[in-house]
Amino acid sequence: MRKIILWILTFGPFWVEAQSVQDHFEKIRNNNAMLTAFFAQMPKGADLHHHYSGSVYAETYFEEALKNNLFLNRETLEIKDTISSKDNQIIYSRLKDLESKGELDKYREQLMQKWSVWHYNPQQMAPEERFFNSFFGFSTLAKKFYATGLNEIRDRAKNEKCKYIECMFSAVRCNTPSKTPQTLLDSMALCFDSKDMKFVQHTLGRYWKYRNDSALKLAVNSYVSEIETMHKDLNIDDSIFTMRYQTYVVRTLNDPLSFTDNVLTCFSSAAKSPLIVGVNILAPEHDPNALKNYNYHMQVFNFCHKLFPEVSISLHAGELTLGLVKPEELNFHITDAINIGSAKRIGHGVDVAHETNRFELLNQMSEQNIAVEINLSSNEFILGVKGSDHPIGLYSNFGVPIVLSSDDAGVLRTNLTHQYVLLASRYPQFSYDDIKEINLNGIRYSFLEDDSKKRLLQELESEIREFEIRILNQTK
Ligand SMILES: [Zn+2]
CATH class of the missing domain: 3.20.20.140 (Metal-dependent hydrolases)
Structure with missing residues (x-):
């Protein structure tokens, strides 16, 4: 009995609170705005x-590219640090030049769409393609502005x-x-299509001796x-x-x-x-x-x-x-x-x-x-x-x-x-x-x-x- 009283005194208040939160949670379950307010506060x-x-937002990549006045390919929307004589100079512009000409907002919108699912248009591209293609667009910016x-x-x-x-x-x-010998590389090539686990594991073991x-x-x-x-x-x-x-x-x-x-x-x-x-x-x-x-x-x-x-x-x-x-x-x-x-x-x-x-x-x-x-x-x-x-x-x-x-x-x-x-x-x-x-x-x-x-x-x-x-x- 003493143990039960001790438990109630120690954990009782927490149990009551948890129970009341559960009741409150069920009341707001169908209201997304209230759920957002609830979960935003939850540790x-x-x-x-x-x-x-x-996980970095497209706005951030864009702001960094603009701050550093990088080059934009106005046709492919590729961003570059520098352009060389091999590049078609006519289609590249510095972002700040576009800003001074009042053209930046148009390109910003296009980049946001290229780097994220913002204003996604299913008529243009399949969703999985839209998603995975985004990474090619900002990968150099992600590295540069880590x-x-x-x-x-x-x-x-x-x-x-x-x-x-x-x-x-x-x-x-x-x-x-x-510096793996050719005979071992030949065995490695056989591994790629092999489901023989013993053979693959043995060959990888031999390969590691050279690869390490x-x-x-x-x-x-x-x-x-x-x-x-x-x-x-x-x-x-x-x-x-x-x-x-x-x-x-x-x-x-x-x-x-x-x-x-x-x-x-x-x-x-x-x-x-x-x-x-x-x-x-x-x-x-x-x-x-x-x-x-x-x-x-x-x-x-x-x-x-x-x-x-x-x-x-x-x-x-x-x-x-x-x-x-x-x-x-x-x-x-x-x-x-x-x-x-x-x-x-x-x-x-x-x-x-x-x-x-x-x-x-x-x-x-x-x-x-x-x-x-x-x-x-x-x-x-x-x-x-x-x-x-x-x-x-x-x-x-x-x-x-x-x-x-x-x-x-x-x-x-x-x-x-x-x-x-x-x-x-x-x-x-x-x-x-x-x-x-x-x-x-x-x-x-x-x-x-x-x-x-x-x-x-x-x-x-x-x-x-x-x-x-x-x-x-x-x-x-
Ligand atoms: Zn993942």
Whole structure:
């Protein structure tokens, strides 16, 4: 009896508050403006599926290009630092010259449309094409103005009360070929189409002995040093915000040897720096090269996982729909990303209902705590998947850990808060307590080291309690 009284005195007030917040939340569930006001104030654990260049808004890229008076190709809308005698000088203009002629607004609108889904016109381009093409438009600006971009991302996260971002920042490449003997390169070539796992793993082991050379070490050291210097110089972390990075390999490369080199370089970098907490694979999964080489890609991740077991892996997998690819392509990507690619988290996982062993897979994800990174705005725009077409309910029914993320907030013109609004307004089966668990999952399933994870989780829990008290005071 004494224990019960003690429990009531200690936890009773929190339980009453949480219960009242739940009641308030159900009252506002059908009002998106009120949900926005609610979730904007809610402390958020993390954004774990977050691409650096796609998270910066087009306005920022434009302002930087204008401030630095870069050249604009008025026909292709390509932006350049300098133009050479090889360029057709007539079609290039300095942005400030266009401004003084009163023509800048017209080009600004065109660039905004090219670099994001702003005023998207479905008559002109398919949504997936519009989305993925955006990156070609601003990629050089993203590299050049990374300080502005990262500051914007950090400041926005703080405004949204998000404590942690795991940012897919950049790829790391080793462009110097290894001194691998031709006979071994011939064996490597056979691996690209082989499903014989033993042969592929054995050959990759032999290849690594040659590839683990001074050129690769130089590429790794210089990449790690760049990331660490940038992170320190920009003072990214402080008492209320933490950022860590994932490096990644692009899955559309039609050169499996370069792909292998890039994955090996990624893992070597992540093993070397505590700031690089994971490795990913990205770019359109429906690309013909990505589909053709999927098995080989997963085999390389499998090899690297054995070589660097301390490096965490999250893989974009199942960002596909019926119609976008042949039905047979929908049957195995998530399963293979986990069982061959050794993924600890799955990015998107939209086609899970099509997987051949769907229920075994969902049970496995639940039992092994393999989280799915859900990106509602992204799936709606790129794939046209929303409402009951989205498998979020399926994952939840099987107890798969869910995290909510923004993917490319800049290109998609959204933010993390809006993902919570979409979740609450579209999926009434998720109670406030369920959404709170999804929020906490952002820290639980991050690739942070254990001490930081524990600290951030404790802070988040206490901030959520303060938020609930504040909400109740506002609604009185
Ligand atoms: Zn993504």
